Amino acid sequence: MTPPPPGSDVHAADATAEDASASTERTSIRVYEGPVRVWHWVTALAITTLAVTGYLIASPLPSVGGEASDWYVMGYIRFIHFTAGYVLAIGWLVRIYWAFVGNHHSRQLFTFPFWRKDYWDGVVWEASWYFFYRRWPKKYVGHNPLAQFVMFIVFTLGMFFMIITGFALYAEGAGLDSWQYALFGWVFDIFPNSQSVHTWHHLGMWAFVCYIILHIYAAVREDIMSRQSMISTMISGERMFKDNRDD
Amino acid sequence: MSTGSETFYDVIRRHGISRRSFLAFCGLTATSLGLGPAFAPRIAQAMETKPRIPVIWLHGLECTCCTESFIRSAHPLVKDVVLSMISLDYDDTIMAAAGHQAEEILDEIRQTHKGNYILAVEGNPPLKDGGIHCLPGGRPFVDRLKEMASDSQAVIAWGSCASWGCVQAAKPNPTQATPVDKVVTDKPVIKVPGCPPIAEVMTAVVTYILTFERLPELDRHGRPKMFYSQRIHDKCYRRPHFDAGQFVEEWDDEGARKGYCLYKVGCKGPTTYNACSTVRWNEGVSFPIQSGHGCIGCSEKDFWDNGPFYSRLSTVQPFPIEGNADAIGGTVAAVAGGAVVAHAAASVVKHAADKRDMKNERQAQADKTNG
Amino acid sequence: MTTMSTPNGFSLDNSGRRVVVDPVTRIEGHLRLEVNVDDDNVIRNAVSTGTMWRGLELILKGRDPRDAWAFTQRICGVCTGTHALTSVRAVEDSLGIEIPKNANHIRNIMQQTLYVQDHLVHFYHLHALDWVDVVSALNADPKATSSLAQSISSWPMSSPGYFRDVQTRLKRFVESGQLGPFRNAYWGHPAYRLPPEANLMAVAHYLEALDFQKEIVKIHTIFGGKNPHPNWLVGGVPCAINLDGTGSVGAVNMERLNMVSSIIDQSLAFIEQVYIPDLLAIASFYKDWMHGGGLSSTNLLSYGDMPALANTHTNDSLMLPRGAIIGGDLSTVHEVDLKDPEQIQEFVSHSWYTYDDESQGLHPFDGVTDPNFVLGPNTKGDPSTRIEALDEAAKYSYLKAPRWRGHAMEVGPLARFVIGYAMGRPDFKEPVDATLRKLDVPITALFSTLGRTAARGLECQWAAHRLKESFDALMANLKAGDLSTANTDKWEPRQWAHSSRGAGFTEAPRGALGHWVEIEAGKIKSYQCVVPTTWNGSPRDPAGNIGAYEAALLDTPLHDPEKPLEILRTIHSFDPCLACSTH
């Protein structure tokens, strides 16, 4: 394998010869449009908030003393949860809209090429990279197949699940005559006892916690170890490749 | 309807109640049912002309607490319901006849009041092995139930047994106890869940049907909306303590004595649709929460398998590992976290090794080119 | 078989005409009775069959032992609470948990309240119609009824006008042609002996008792939040007491206590001025109907209940005595130990369950509940059409057959009263002697259907007095400054031993009730209930001993086998609860 040739033209004011020889030729592609990026970070914040407040809804903080009317601890925690829930849900609607009008990368999150063999080959390849069988991964403009797998199964489907169950629970408080109940009341046809909706919604939180752990780890790791940019991509929208090899 | 039957109005009149106070009563009924005074004449008319509607009350697998609750009704008094409002022609728990004389009543009512009687069911049929775990009259209850339902006007499923299955249907449901609406599919089934339901809720459902000559409006699960459209938690008088964050942390602690919220000791009020926190029990004397114990969710489907009763989080059923959402989720998350740390460490090692190898390879390549 | 004699001294002959009563009504649950009558219509063979089973013992496996009370409470809504109390006691015994004094008093109050209400309802609503002819009441003279009522009691509602109103209501009801729950009964049966006036009085009180019973249970509502099925707690009671601190409204406070006290007073008045006088008046017309003794003159069992001292379960603390009488020997009251593997055992040779070795009984700690519905070769009919007659030589009931040291036993109010009597306890002896005197019958009259019914009435009165005492004891303890209602030292499963087992007991209204629990790793490993009606309604055991129901039905002449009123009388005197018996 040939080491990449030194970059020929480094047009930087302070570039030295050494810098020039250490440079590689890189490509940058615009992948994530503004709305996708904004949505990503808003969602990240919302989900973190939802997980923390959700946990506290199920296992409240130690009791406060004094008059009930002096406090609204549970009330605020739940209010924050519901607000974040609305942010999450509205964001999700916007994101779905953007999948129609945005670039083709904006659609990847909602697609799952289950029937394509080359997709599954890619999953195997990426998995083998994670199992240290390969020295480097392939490059991808969008998500790598393994990431797509996890994002679709855990995130996309999970997101629908959490929003649906969350709003179904919300509908119980809003009342049987509310629009929330009209839209989400059918959840109770599947789980007639609302306690089981709580249980599944709660388990969903843990699925998200696991997803977030793996997601952030993968983002940081790939940022360092893969052949392309990751975190900055979700900030700037630009995908940068560290080399121009075509394997 | 058989002739010679007296009407509710006759009954009331012979109690010595004047026509004037009868009409006042109808007005009161209309108001208390939220219908407004305009409905009073309709109620009066209904009561003046109707003979008492036959009610057949069957028992399957059950504990009879629904009957016991029913006889606690204070308004109306159960004696007035039985003597003056309905014709309770069959109820094994209180009826005078027994044996074949009792069985005959069922066949008689089926024929003479075809399509006109109400079938009230307490308990439920077990279906396993053809229903041999409940054999009143020497035959499976499920057969009798279907037969009586087929000629009824409507079916009332009393209590959580008839509505949902209740305790005998809790896992592993050894007899395959099955809710009434799963075996009676050709008639409207009104579920009045609760273990047992509140007495006045039971009598109100019956009197509603008699008075307005229609079935009450039902929710998506077949429960009368008038009593089951809100959760215990929505109308619980301890709710301000919940919102404030003031909980009973342990039995008989300071918070328990002050009447704090029972959420942390497992109250299922937030997930239970029933009228306890408003109608209350036994003429409004109290309800579970008011007497210091959390709601166990006794009107909800499978509440027995959504316990334990003293924990906010339920044991998660379909998983092989025992535990609640936090135990299961927390374990999985900890495993994921651990895996990430291990993977990160391995990655660092591997990365360093690759770098070294790459350097060596590059060196070798360079040596080869130079050499 | 045509004739045979049982080890417990009865002779059975199933050659005569078979009479089947199914459903037996005015009981709880599903009971079937089959008897053979000889040419004189005297019962010569009796078969008692529980026809329902739910499997609660299996459902309890793997659950949190602190939840068990709620499951077992749903064994029965009639004796509501007694299974729950038995269950929390079993779990506390297993885990070594002691309860506070207030909790003990409140539990006694709950149990005594149940006695008062359950016995009252049984007498008027489940049993009275075996003795009282509702239709005959139409012919009564209200004035004469009034003087009858006033001659036996000072109960205020006894004017001629009052009885006339009741009679008018009844008349219109009957004339309506819609007899409701009174339809198709044995009205006019010659075995009814009350004069119309006594019938009218009883009907009036049937209605009054129906109104009043719902008041009694409000005591359950105060401490347990609802009735039926109030709430209980392992380690104490769930209701906190707060007499004058912040938040006292909503806890047990002066207002709640006053309500309890007032209900107790009303209950005492109702029992002493209505129930007891009615009971004696009715009994006086049936003094010579001395059938239905069964096992009552021989084998009686009681586990005892209502400890005056918290956590002390010996006879010097138990208000209801513990003991067993064998072979009618009233001079010896045997000690009863629920944990002794030799004493209480259940057999299934004639029950729809299976054991590895059905010739042996199993102590509940080793108990097995494994359903097995099979019918004997001589069964007539089958469930797909209708079972016409069971084959009692084979398995024939969902009840197991519990035995105490191999003996079939009778349990219930009569057993408790006889045991208390034999122990010389004045609170049992005096009312029994006084009643026998009043009715002018010998002590042997106790061992009969009427004796059982009378004992229940006396026990209702007894319980109302103890209720007042328990309330006073609670008040005294509160006055001494103790407000504690729950012990949470061992609330958390991590504080429990890895494995443990225990037995809980009560005297349920219908008799001795025991639960046996084994706990392992914080979960129920095994749970067994042996219930009063399992004792009384028991089928035969491998040795051929018959149970109390079967024994009590023997030798009773039926006036008309088509209308077996006499069977109902005797069976109702036990107050059968079949949901309890099979669970």
Ligand code: HEM
């Ligand atoms: C609650 C927290 C988070 C959630 C739920 C979340 C979710 C997601 C989702 C759904 C995508 C796919 C976006 C798309 O295709 O439209 C994504 C991409 C990405 N996220 Fe997150 N994210 C979270 C936090 C973070 C954090 C903290 C980082 C940075 C350390 C991060 C870095 C990235 C990166 C780099 C990508 C792009 C991956 C790629 O290019 O294939 N995320 N994230």
Ligand code: HEM
């Ligand atoms: C990823 C997103 C979410 C997470 C991680 C999350 C987490 C949780 C958790 C852990 C609970 C406690 C469940 C329990 O009772 O055991 C909860 C409750 C709840 N969540 Fe969410 N949730 C999310 C999204 C939503 C959304 C979108 C809504 C919609 C408004 C919502 C509404 C609710 C409601 C109404 C409750 C019940 C509150 C109560 O019982 O007082 N959640 N959530």
Ligand code: NFV
């Ligand atoms: N047999 C019985 Fe029960 C009682 N008493 C309970 O243990 O009735 Ni339902």
Ligand code: SF4
């Ligand atoms: S619903 Fe509950 S109270 Fe009613 S019969 Fe069933 S177990 Fe008993």
Ligand code: SF4
């Ligand atoms: S006690 Fe139960 S129902 Fe009442 S506010 Fe608390 S959680 Fe809700």
Ligand code: F3S
């Ligand atoms: S346990 Fe049942 S009685 Fe009411 S408060 Fe809960 S629904």
Ligand SMILES: [Mg+2]
């Ligand atoms: Mg048992």
